Amino acid sequence: MSRAVTLAWVVFLFTLPLWMDNLYFLHVLIMAGIFIVAAMSLNLLLGYTGQLSLGHVAFFGIGAYVSSLCSLGFEIHVFDVPVGLAPKPVWLSMIVAVVFAGLCGWMIGKISFKVRGAYFVIVSVSFAEVTRLVALNWLELTQGPMALNNIPFLKLWLPGIGDIDVLGKMPNYYLVLVVAVVTYVIIRRLVHSRAGRAMIALRENEPLATSVGIDVTRFLVLATVVSAALAGLAGAVYAQYVRIVDPDVFLFIYTVTMVIMVVTGGKGTLAGPIVGGLIFGILPELLRGFEVQPEIQWVVYGVLMILIVYFLPEGIVPAVRDGWRRVGGRSGAPPAQPAPATPAGATPATAEASP
Amino acid sequence: MDQLLQHALNAMILGGTYALLGIGLTLIFGIMRVVNFTHGELYAFGAYMMYMWVMLIGANFVVSIALAVALGVLLGAGIEILLLRRLRGADIDTTMLVMIGAWIAMQNTEQLVWSGVAKSIDSPFPSAPLVMGGVSVSWTRLFVFAVAVMLIAGTWVLIQKTRLGKAMRATFQDREAAALMGVRIDRVHTATFAIGSGLAAAAGALLGPVFVVYPTIGDLASLKAFAIVILGGLGSIPGATIGGFILAFMEELGAGYVSSGYRDAMGFLLIIVILLVKPTGLFARKERIG
Numbered sequence: 001m002s003r004a005v006t007l008a009w010v011v012f013l014f015t016l017p018l019w020m021d022n023l024y025f026l027h028v029l030i031m032a033g034i035f036i037v038a039a040m041s042l043n044l045l046l047g048y049t050g051q052l053s054l055g056h057v058a059f060f061g062i063g064a065y066v067s068s069l070c071s072l073g074f075e076i077h078v079f080d081v082p083v084g085l086a087p088k089p090v091w092l093s094m095i096v097a098v099v100f101a102g103l104c105g106w107m108i109g110k111i112s113f114k115v116r117g118a119y120f121v122i123v124s125v126s127f128a129e130v131t132r133l134v135a136l137n138w139l140e141l142t143q144g145p146m147a148l149n150n151i152p153f154l155k156l157w158l159p160g161i162g163d164i165d166v167l168g169k170m171p172n173y174y175l176v177l178v179v180a181v182v183t184y185v186i187i188r189r190l191v192h193s194r195a196g197r198a199m200i201a202l203r204e205n206e207p208l209a210t211s212v213g214i215d216v217t218r219f220l221v222l223a224t225v226v227s228a229a230l231a232g233l234a235g236a237v238y239a240q241y242v243r244i245v246d247p248d249v250f251l252f253i254y255t256v257t258m259v260i261m262v263v264t265g266g267k268g269t270l271a272g273p274i275v276g277g278l279i280f281g282i283l284p285e286l287l288r289g290f291e292v293q294p295e296i297q298w299v300v301y302g303v304l305m306i307l308i309v310y311f312l313p314e315g316i317v318p319a320v321r322d323g324w325r326r327v328g329g330r331s332g333a334p335p336a337q338p339a340p341a342t343p344a345g346a347t348p349a350t351a352e353a354s355p
Numbered sequence: 356m357d358q359l360l361q362h363a364l365n366a367m368i369l370g371g372t373y374a375l376l377g378i379g380l381t382l383i384f385g386i387m388r389v390v391n392f393t394h395g396e397l398y399a400f401g402a403y404m405m406y407m408w409v410m411l412i413g414a415n416f417v418v419s420i421a422l423a424v425a426l427g428v429l430l431g432a433g434i435e436i437l438l439l440r441r442l443r444g445a446d447i448d449t450t451m452l453v454m455i456g457a458w459i460a461m462q463n464t465e466q467l468v469w470s471g472v473a474k475s476i477d478s479p480f481p482s483a484p485l486v487m488g489g490v491s492v493s494w495t496r497l498f499v500f501a502v503a504v505m506l507i508a509g510t511w512v513l514i515q516k517t518r519l520g521k522a523m524r525a526t527f528q529d530r531e532a533a534a535l536m537g538v539r540i541d542r543v544h545t546a547t548f549a550i551g552s553g554l555a556a557a558a559g560a561l562l563g564p565v566f567v568v569y570p571t572i573g574d575l576a577s578l579k580a581f582a583i584v585i586l587g588g589l590g591s592i593p594g595a596t597i598g599g600f601i602l603a604f605m606e607e608l609g610a611g612y613v614s615s616g617y618r619d620a621m622g623f624l625l626i627i628v629i630l631l632v633k634p635t636g637l638f639a640r641k642e643r644i645g
Contacts, residue, residue, distance in 0.1 A: 052448055054455075111630055118390050118447065118589065122581045123630060126623035129578055137616035252574065256459060263452060295463040302460030306438065309452050 013177055017170045026169040032281025033176035034238050037183045038254075039261040039273035041230035044187055046259070047267035048196065049223045050203035054121045055108075055128030057255040059101045059228040062131060063235025064245045065142060067097035068151045071240075076140045090154045094236040101232020102225045109224035113217050125252075132250035147246035154240050172241045179237055183230050188270055190226060199223055200268075253298070260305050266315025275316055357489030358611065366600070366607040368496045371503030372558045374599030376576060377583030378510055378592055379554030385590030386527050386547045388447055392454040393434060395577030396461040397552045401427050401559030402568040403465065406474050409564075416479045420502065420560045427556020428549045435548035440541065458577075466570040476564040499561045506557055507596060510550070514592065519546055527590065555580075575619055582622035586629055588636025598636075601625070 017026060042056045070093035075084035088096075104127075112123035135142045142148065154166035154175065166175050190196050198219045202209040210216055239245050257280060265276025280301075287297050312319055376398065383391045401423045408419035438457060442450050480494035514520035525533035526543045534540050559576070566572075583602050587594020602622050610618035629636065 050448065052451065111627060114630065118384070118451075119585065119630065121390065121451065122585060123626060125578060126582065126626050130620050130623045133617060133620045137614065253459075256455065259452070259455065293467070295467045298463040299460045299467070302456045302458070302463070305456030305459070306453050309449055309456070310441070313449070 010181070014174075017173050023169050026173055028282060028285045030169065030172050030176050030241060032277055033173075033180050034234050034241070035257065035261065035281055036274055036277030037176075037180050037234040037237070038231050039258045039265075039277045040180075040183050040187055041227045041234065042258045043262045043267055043269075043273045044190070044223055044227045044230075046262055047269065047272065048191055048203065049199045049220055051220065051223075052121050052259070053124045053224070053227065054255055054259070055124030055126070056227075056231055056258055057250055057252065058124070058128035058131045059105060059231035060235040060238070060254065061128075061135065061250040062104055063097040063101045063232030064239040064249050065135060065148070065235075066100045066232070067093045067236035068148045068239045068245050069093075069141065070096050071152045072148060072150075074141055087152070090152050090240055091156070094154070094233070094240070097236040098229045098233045101235070102229035104232075105224040105226075105228025106221060108228070109221035113220045113224075128250060128252065128255065132247055135247040135250060142247070145247060147244050149244050151239055151243040151245065153243065166240065176237060176241075179233060183233070184270065184274075186226070186230070191270070195219055195222060203268075256301070260301060262315075263305065264308055264312075264315055266317035266319075269315070269317045272315050272317045279316075360488075361490045362607040362611045363604070364490050364492055365496075366603040368492065368500040369607070370600035370603035371500045371507070372561050372599075373579060373583055373603050374507055374596045375503055375554045375558040375561075376580040377587065377595035377599045378507065379551035379558075380580040381584045381587065381590055381592060381595040382523075382547055382554075383551040384584065386523055387439070387544050388450075389439060389548075390447065390451045390454065391548075391551070392451070392458040392577060393461060394551070394555050394580050395573030395575070396458055396465070397427055397431060397555035397573075398559035398576040398580075399462070399465055399568070399570065399573035400430060401556030402476075402563035402572060403469055403474075403559075404556070405560040405563040406469075406476050406568050409476050410474070416564075420557070423560035424553050424557045427559075428553035430556075431552020432545050432549040434552070435545045439544070439548065443540075443544070458573075462570060462573060465573075469570060471570055473567040473569040475567045478564040495564055499565060502561055503558075506554065510554065511592070513550070519543075523547055579619075579622050582626050585626050585636055591636065594636055 016029075020026070038056065038060050041059075042053060045051050045053045045056075067090075070085065070088045071090045073085050073087035075082055077083070108123060108127055112120040136144050138144070139146075156164045156166060158164060164171060166172055191199075198209065198214045201212075201214060202216045202219065206216060235249070238249070261276035261280050262273050263276070264272075264279060265274065266272030284297060287300075308315070376394070379397075380391060380394050383389055383394075404423035404426050405419055408414040408422050409416060414422065434457065438453055439450065442453060478495040478498075480498060482493075484491040484493045485497065514523060522533065522538045522543050523546070525536065525538055526540060526547075530540060533543075555576070559572075579602060583595055583598040585598075586601060587596070587598035602625060605621040605625055606618050609621040
């Protein structure tokens with residue numbers, strides 16, 4: 001995608017609520033946007049370092065809970081000593097949530113990157129399950145299944161506009177859009193930096209990366225921290241939008257949704273999670289029009305995931321890009337897309353899987 | 356003291372079925388290098404087949420267990436031939452994604468077929484428990500334990516004493532060398548996945564009558580199997596056996612002395628502690644990195 005196309009997209013997305021007044025569709029886009037942010041954060045790990053975080057929803061849920069608890073305030077008793085927190089402003093709560101989620105990512109990375117691969121997958125799954133059980137059982141703090149209600153919404157002050165209540169569809173749409181763009185820029189900069197090249201190097205060939213002096217574990221932990229913090233940000237945005245958080249935010253199926261988004265769109269590409277996120281964020285709503293049972297929807301997801309691994313192992317974005325190049329679509333536009341985003345042979349490991 | 360004994364006894368009995376789950380998963384990982392996310396669904400499948408034979412068709416209890424295991428073996432062989440055979444040589448993440456897809460599809464198919472309502476399975480054993488001193492145990496649980504121990508022993512004999520077992524061990528050590536010696540790798544893989552699936556189905560068929568059966572029981576079963584396998588070292592059968600019992604003890608003690616809400620969190624805490632202290636598991640012969 002050249003810079004002009006990107007710009008056209010941004011303009012299109014920023015003006016969308018001005019000419020589209022279907023509130024329900026706006027809601028669908030907001031939820032898709034939140035999931036896209038989460039999927040982009042997952043892509044940093046899965047696509048660029050090759051580590052599958054199958055408990056990614058834990059960071060999302062932690063972001064949602066920490067932000068909600070800070071903005072609501074809480075009081076718990078540790079050995080009968082009351083420990084409390086007065087309600088804090090929402091923007092501060094969201095920052096705390098991001099930092100906390102990042103810390104959890106650091107912890108998980110430190111533990112599991114001693115041995116990686118399958119171990120990291122299982123540790124991340126386990127971590128998500130533990131956080132879900134804590135949210136369900138620590139009634140004093142989280143209200144358990146009764147959920148946290150009436151979570152305050154974000155209040156912002158913008159130069160030239162003044163105070164804004166981020167309440168309702170339109171302000172939230174813009175909030176999600178801004179967060180998504182910021183996330184995209186952070187990940188893009190990281191991936192194109194020295195750290196990003198180190199991550200890709202270790203995904204492609206870890207022994208070689210080590211031999212040229214790349215501290216593999218350090219970069220893996222760094223990627224996990226950034227990824228977890230961004231997922232936490234998505235969770236915090238989610239909490240202040242829906243304004244109710246219950247332990248179901250930790251459901252495994254949300255992690256699966258993120259994984260499917262990344263794999264379908266194209267792991268290891270910047271645009272992949274966005275394309276996948278739009279498809280799987282909007283598809284369920286279309287299916288709902290046909291009154292499809294949710295179980296059938298999930299069966300379709302599962303089968304789709306298998307088919308994509310077999311027939312489109314690199315995902316949609318690389319496939320489309322290759323097709324574009326083949327028909328000579330590059331001749332007109334300058335080659336604005338730099339190679340580092342998808343170095344030659346990105347995800348070669350999956351490429352060889354095609355039958 | 357009696358309370359502690361009671362917990363220990365419960366753990367022994369639960370541990371047998373956990374060990375079955377763990378052995379199945381560790382076999383599949385060790386020989387095929389596949390992180391099998393459908394394992395829990397095979398467990399659920401076994402439990403639902405048990406429900407079907409006992410409650411809907413009215414077959415004999417013991418015969419039903421055998422049928423459930425046989426169907427689990429068949430389903431496992433089908434999954435291997437249909438989904439995994441063409442991915443031989445693919446990297447571990449690719450097969451993992453396929454298995455996750457299969458897991459989601461299977462679980463929701465179960466939900467469609469059996470509905471979300473929990474089902475209970477009647478057991479033919481007397482409901483009055485066996486009381487010994489201060490501890491008591493139900494006859495159903497004793498039976499479950501006996502069958503689990505028999506199945507563990509049977510698997511052990513299969514792997515150590517039969518020709519197939521020898522081929523499996525050879526494949527485990529070095530796939531290429533085994534193929535050069537005339538071992539048919541495709542057959543070994545299908546057999547491994549079928550046996551592993553059969554063991555998971557057996558665990559489901561055995562625990563189905565002890566607890567209740569509902570579509571998402573497979574999730575926790577998968578996660579517990581992973582915990583057991585990490586505990587014992589990926590690919591180690593004795594490790595998985597002992598790991599199954601250790602996890603059961605942790606859960607019983609956690610539920611008894613901490614809080615029953617955190618019972619299922621014990622396995623995961625165990626994983627984290629093990630990875631901190633001895634990342635390769637307690638019984639792995641050499642370091643295995645997925």
